[in-house]
Amino acid sequence: MSSPVDLPLVRGGASRERADAARNRRKVLAAAATLFAERGVGAVSMDDLAAAAGVGKGTLYRRFGDKSGLAAALLDERESELQAAMMSGPPPLGPGAPPTERVAAFVEAYLAFLDAHLDVVEMSQTASRGARLRTGSHRLWRQHLSVLLAAAGAPDPDLRAGALLAALTAEQVRHWRHDEGRSLPELTAALVGLARAAAAG
Template sequence: MPLLSGGAPKERADATRNRLKVLAAAEQLFDARGVATVSMDDVAAAAGVGKGTLYRRFGDKSGLAAALLDERESQLQAAMLTGPPPLGPGAPAGERLTAFVGAYLAFVDAHLDVVAMSQTASSGARLRTGSHRLWRQHIAILLAEAGTPDPDVRAGALLAALTAEQVRHWRHDEDRSLADLTEALVRMARAATGPP
């Protein structure tokens, strides 16, 4: 599977600078105040760019949240596709699956507000992203390699358990530790590679 970030046209130097300023400002504001309380106007002011530039580049706050996730997602993609085992190639499918579930859960937990914003921007938003398609395809391939029936359905079910909304509920409403939650979801991933 190729990385999703390859092949993009070269960006102008000033556009790159503006994009990096906007992303840095958004990240700082989101971390300090939470995604819900930060407006696009706040981000434009903090980045020192015009509102038109911000809206043309990112569309809305969910587009900005998605752009913030791109770099982190590409790091996880690279580890999954070319990194060392067990997350990367070279380990048995079941070990790779459990490594991915742990890594993806840690990613969602670390960036919960921004992931939630990108997943809930509109009905079914999380299902339309390229990264979701990559995660689902990766899980389905690993399940198929393990001889698991219905790998596509099981891949979707595993990802549904890892949505930001579900992780937030477990972590904040039920006060589960990340370690305990990781252990439970890794057990679920192991069970998913077994017979029906």
């Protein structure tokens, strides 16, 4: 079983909000999640988002700047939920399970996260060359996997962690899911198998 490792959650600024502002933020992010999933980021306008959330368009621009800022806020919130489950949720994703099981659980959970937010994640990962490697969340995912792989006895755990994450880029997952037509269960089984092999050494 892996030793407990304290890793900080990577979140955006956590300033206090008025109750109505916080409520509007939740409504906007919920509307964005629904519309982005249904239509894709490119097909959703700020007008669409304002109407679906029941807020004025000016509220969206003041709070998020533009659609990319809104997408980043949505992604930050969803990533924080995954990070919290990974750090303090129930096993096997959270602490308390053998390291190989935690690696497999992370790959399954992260793939599900990607599949649900593919457009938004792809936009963040391809904003500039090497963008995905510079995010705080990517560093956390890699550190988490590296620690677990080392605890499982895998050689060169940092390289293996990077290789697993390279297989889990939004672009690669989109290719498998939409170009090759692989189902999510099929892809999950294959990548979880790859994760177990990486942990086995």
